[in-house]
Amino acid sequence: MxxxxxxxxxxxxxxxxxxxxxxxxxxxxxxxxxxxxxxxxxxxxxxxxxxxxxxxxxxxxxxxxxxxxxxxxxxxxxxxxxxxxxxxxxxxASAAPRGHGLRVVALPYLHDLWHATRQHVQLVVRERLECVLVERISAPDAQRVMYRVGGRMPLHATTPGLVLLAFAPTQEQEDFLAAERPADEDNPIGTPDALRSRLAAIRRDRYAVYSRPQWDTLMTGVAAPVLDRHQNVIAATSVITPSEQSEPTAHIPAVVAVARAITRAMATAP
Missing domain, CATH: 1.10.10.10 (Winged helix-like DNA-binding domain superfamily/Winged helix DNA-binding domain)
Known part of the structure; x- marks a missing residue:
């Protein structure tokens, strides 16, 4: 042939x-x-x-x-x-403004957040119905987490993903809610209405707190949105910590402050 x-x-x-x-x-x-x-x-x-x-x-x-x-x-x-x-x-890839360019602007502030928390600090962007981990800074003895830099993460089952989903266009949120995806005991999805209520609360509070098991440890994340000069949400920054080591909500002020600092820096970035 x-x-x-x-x-x-x-x-x-x-x-x-x-x-x-x-x-x-x-x-x-x-x-x-x-x-x-x-x-x-x-x-x-x-x-x-x-x-x-x-x-x-x-x-x-x-x-x-x-x-x-x-x-x-x-x-x-x-x-x-x-x-x-x-x-x-x-x-x-280094020329991607939503990856390397955003990372360059955000990195000094992520280091400040890491010094304040000594936990996993992350910078995440949305890519359609998933999100991508752009940067992570971790302490040498920090509890192991699932996702790697450059790897994709679920929107509904990660704290920065929930923030990015909450501020996504309405039609894209509905597309996500309409899609079928498996649930398990460690990663409950809940009903579309329950997720809508969670997303509305995130938009109101301007941050998210979410806990889920990773490996053998319950991990809790705190995340807040990063905006561009046009006030569009382009990323989320977060802290991931073992729930038993500290009160995760104590990190909310620091995470929100760093997200706002990156937002201000993005407004004047080239």
Missing amino acids: TGSHDGNGTHEEPSRVRGHRPAHGEPLLDRAFRVLACFGPDTPVLSLTALAARAHLPKATALRIARKLTEHGALERTARGHYTIGLRVLEI
């Missing part, structure tokens, strides 16, 4: 290779991002076989995409011939 050519003049692999079937007509760019998304904290290095399997691509297609990404510096080859994320990705 011979392959065909797509509209861009690139050679397409047969529709089935080694049991994989790529999505019909899926753009090459979509497949390239799918390859990049295979890498993570637990999979920083992947062989071509593993990369193809995780991306659900024929091995020949995965090889072609990996070679092109390597050529542009988005992937790098290890001494064993495996693949890992390249520095070009970091270089591009």
